[in-house]
Amino acid sequence: MRSVMKYILSGLCTALLVIGTAGCSGGPKASTPEPATLPVIGPDSSVPAGTDQTSPTRDQTEPETAAPTEPTLPSTEGTSEAPTQPRTTEAETTAPRPTDPAPSVPDVAPDATNFRTEGTNGYVIVIDPGHQAKGNNAQEPVGPGASETKAKVSSGTASRFGGRAEYQVNLEVALKLREELLRRGYTVIMTRTGHNVDISNIERAEIANNANADAFLRIHCNGNDNASVQGISIYYQTPANPYNGPLHDEAKALNASLLDHMLRRTGARNAGLLESDAYSGINWCQVPAGLIEMGFMTNQEEDARLQDGAYQMQLALGMADGVDEFLSTRAPKNR
């Protein structure tokens, strides 16, 4: 609970972005100083004793006031044309040699949304690489039937140390996770495969809902005014969430597995399991979901790791391990 007390909504977004509101999918606006209304740390947020627990901060970047975008073409249609058959590669037509690399998986189509690749084990995982090249400040309801609205999608945080922006890192990790999950037999749907798309947080959640996903992983990086803050945290709904509270227990089970395995693979700090009903991208979910904050781009050391392909692979492997564990005791929903 210590983190709760220390919780600070610091509004750092991108270096140049207006400080705004927090939350990857529509957090409260900055003008409504929030700690009171904001996330509650799960009672069991498992922070190992003695760890230097930093104050988890939401990805402040979501509903921010990024430069309004010209509306781009809705990308939710025509996106289900993803090839569903694995690409045949040369390697598959010849006897494997000991030096052959891991089997390749079908490529993604550029800048697609709702991009599905079939697997073999019956489980469907939806991966949502947070944000996109340009945010969209048009408003959408924070939850089904809600009068409160949030920006459709913000542009996210960014490295302050010369690295790439959050939306880029998010996709890099998401594509690694996709490959790993496909290798493990899962059907994988990407909410986006490129940066030049325009999909709102509701639309991203609906992709997971429509697929009746066994798990929905929303991939983000975090930011904080305090440059010393670092670590991995995962957000999901409280049991009292008016839109999907009954999914709390499943989400918690999923995210506990994800966090545990991500920490094991990466050695990153544990910034906790965090419960919040402020994210539209969570509130609209009707499947187990987690908003994974992989680390703080405002911490120079952690940002350097987030920018590193080998570290990104460990993040992805940790998520895949967590998915494996969570689903090991659950039958495929779509079979």
Ligand SMILES: [Zn+2]
């Ligand atoms: Zn984000």
